[in-house]
Amino acid sequence: MYKSPRGTSDILPENQMYWRILNKNIEKISLEFAYERIDTPIIEDANLFVRGIGELTDIVEKETYTFKDRGDNLLTLRPEGTAPICRAYLQHGMQNSTQPTRLYYVLPNFRYERPQSGRYRQHHQFGAENIGESDPYIDCEIIEYAWRFLQSVGLSMLNLEINSIGDKKCRPKYITDLKEYYNSQSNNLCKDCTRRLNNNTLRLLDCKNSDCQEIISKAPNNLDYLCNECKAHWQLLLLYLKDIKLPYKINSRLVRGFDYYTRTVFEISSKSNSSPIAIAGGGRYDGLIQELGGPETPGIGFGIGIERVILELKNQKVSIPKNNKNKVVIASIGVESRHISMHISSILRKNGITTIVGPSSKNLRRQLKYASSINSTHVIIIGDEEIQKNTLIIKNLTSGVQNIIPNISDEIIKILK
RNA sequence: GUGAGUGUGGCCAAGUAGGUUAAGGCGCCAGGUUGUGGCCCUGGAGAUCAAGGGUUCGAAUCCCUUCACUCACCCCA
Numbered sequence A: 001m002y003k004s005p006r007g008t009s010d011i012l013p014e015n016q017m018y019w020r021i022l023n024k025n026i027e028k029i030s031l032e033f034a035y036e037r038i039d040t041p042i043i044e045d046a047n048l049f050v051r052g053i054g055e056l057t058d059i060v061e062k063e064t065y066t067f068k069d070r071g072d073n074l075l076t077l078r079p080e081g082t083a084p085i086c087r088a089y090l091q092h093g094m095q096n097s098t099q100p101t102r103l104y105y106v107l108p109n110f111r112y113e114r115p116q117s118g119r120y121r122q123h124h125q126f127g128a129e130n131i132g133e134s135d136p137y138i139d140c141e142i143i144e145y146a147w148r149f150l151q152s153v154g155l156s157m158l159n160l161e162i163n164s165i166g167d168k169k170c171r172p173k174y175i176t177d178l179k180e181y182y183n184s185q186s187n188n189l190c191k192d193c194t195r196r197l198n199n200n201t202l203r204l205l206d207c208k209n210s211d212c213q214e215i216i217s218k219a220p221n222n223l224d225y226l227c228n229e230c231k232a233h234w235q236l237l238l239l240y241l242k243d244i245k246l247p248y249k250i251n252s253r254l255v256r257g258f259d260y261y262t263r264t265v266f267e268i269s270s271k272s273n274s275s276p277i278a279i280a281g282g283g284r285y286d287g288l289i290q291e292l293g294g295p296e297t298p299g300i301g302f303g304i305g306i307e308r309v310i311l312e313l314k315n316q317k318v319s320i321p322k323n324n325k326n327k328v329v330i331a332s333i334g335v336e337s338r339h340i341s342m343h344i345s346s347i348l349r350k351n352g353i354t355t356i357v358g359p360s361s362k363n364l365r366r367q368l369k370y371a372s373s374i375n376s377t378h379v380i381i382i383g384d385e386e387i388q389k390n391t392l393i394i395k396n397l398t399s400g401v402q403n404i405i406p407n408i409s410d411e412i413i414k415i416l417k
Numbered sequence B: 001g002u003g004a005g006u007g008u009g010g011c012c013a014a015g016u017a018g019g020u021u022a023a024g025g026c027g028c029c030a031g032g033u034u035g036u037g038g039c040c041c042u043g044g045a046g047a048u049c050a051a052g053g054g055u056u057c058g059a060a061u062c063c064c065u066u067c068a069c070u071c072a073c074c075c076c077a
Helices: A013-032 A046-053 A058-063 A082-091 A136-152 A171-184 A191-199 A201-206 A210-217 A228-243 A306-315 A335-350 A364-373 A384-389 A409-416
Strands: A043-045 A066-068 A074-077 A101-110 A122-131 A158-164 A262-270 A278-284 A299-305 A327-332 A354-357 A378-382 A391-396 A402-406
Touching: A013 A101, A013 A122, A013 A136, A013 A306, A043 A046, A043 A082, A046 A058, A046 A074, A046 A082, A082 A101, A082 A122, A082 A299, A122 A136, A122 A306, A136 A158, A136 A228, A136 A262, A136 A278, A136 A299, A158 A228, A171 A191, A171 A201, A191 A201, A201 A210, A228 A262, A278 A306, A299 A306, A327 A335, A327 A364, A335 A354, A335 A378, A335 A384, A335 A409, A364 A378, A378 A384, A378 A409, A384 A391, A391 A409, A402 A409
Parallel strands: A327 A354, A327 A378
Antiparallel strands: A043 A074, A066 A074, A101 A122, A122 A299, A158 A262, A262 A278, A278 A299, A378 A391, A391 A402
16 A cells, blocks of 8 residues: 655645745735745756755755656755755845845745654745845744744744854854864764764754763854944844843753854754754855855744644644534435425525535435534435425534524524524 | 653553453454445454563463653754
8 A cells, every 4th residue: 555755744635824824824814024935946956955955965965856847947945944045035136125025935944854753854944035135133023923823823932042153254263263173072972973073063062962962062162253244233133122122041051953054043942852953944055045056144033843833733732713604414314305405505605605415325314314424514404395394403412402494595694593 | 871651462551469362442354145335234364461581280461581652851843
């Protein structure tokens, strides 16, 4: 039997309510923040991600789905949202419209990894990008935007961590010093850190190995290395966050996996014990547009993992409001009544009433059984007696009460609307 | 890529010092007389016990191989 490929899954009807409520709130909050929706293709030129994310990052090195199409073009299934948005920004000359540009998206991403809880080969992200403004009030806005969305769907116990990793002027010096420090500690490092030392130095600070914790605690702090501009940006951001009373935690060890990040980086996770994984992450990328061939342009954005939000909603047992609209089954007895059923069902649906014509193969009892097993609220019964008198029976399955009413559309609609 | 755990009908599962019809529950289908549901009763369909190979008179149960799923690491949403 065929199965969905590893790390992918079907979104079954019983889970669709989560997606519905998320989409609804994405639209609502995005409107409040005045961001406009954009959709980009699932495939992009493979090079976009090599240039954007960084050649030596794990994502590009071993997690992309890359293939040649029949025209020999090297394409990659989108592994993240920011680079494609920046590509679209440049392609459509958005720098020529009023700045900054505010865009949001809800799109699937693909990464070839081993699946586990909250990690899939196909996952969806709600993300937003603000391109063209370097002032930290936008950093604050982007963080608030992500935070507000997570709150709007009903999540609590959220935890915001922020950091500044400097820019291309001040970061290199920090990395050099950090490397130097770690080299002096090289015989006490775990094997992962030994590897990180050369190919992902900033990640050293994120090691969970208990033996490495003391080394980390004594490591140079990147916030001490910020140049004047970066420091001013950072401190102003903190003030803005205070203005809006958004609780944050400074984590000078917070780093991110993409090369394009500069200055502000942040993550939002849940304090609920079971899943410490990040639900949202993002940061500033002041060099990315230029890296992709555009003018020097600042930008900042976030990505929120839809599947992780849903996982956390279930985890926190957030109840999703149910659809409590009426749902009607029309039970017919005999051939002629079926024709009347078809007629009525069509009218009811045109009036916005959820209507199902009961299975004809079943007797009345079975049709009633059927109606209650699919949680319908009402049953309309039409048999010979009703046809003769031009009436029908309408039964409320919740109360069990039934009435005989004339077979007039307006009468039926009045009861069911 | 590395490590650990798990794989019995659509779902949850009993059964493992090998013994021959593989429990049970949910769900599904059908009945419980002629036109009334949710409860109850009865019956039915549905499993080559993840797959392949081996040991044995005999294997869901023992051995080997493969695959899948789950969790964790790396990394990330």
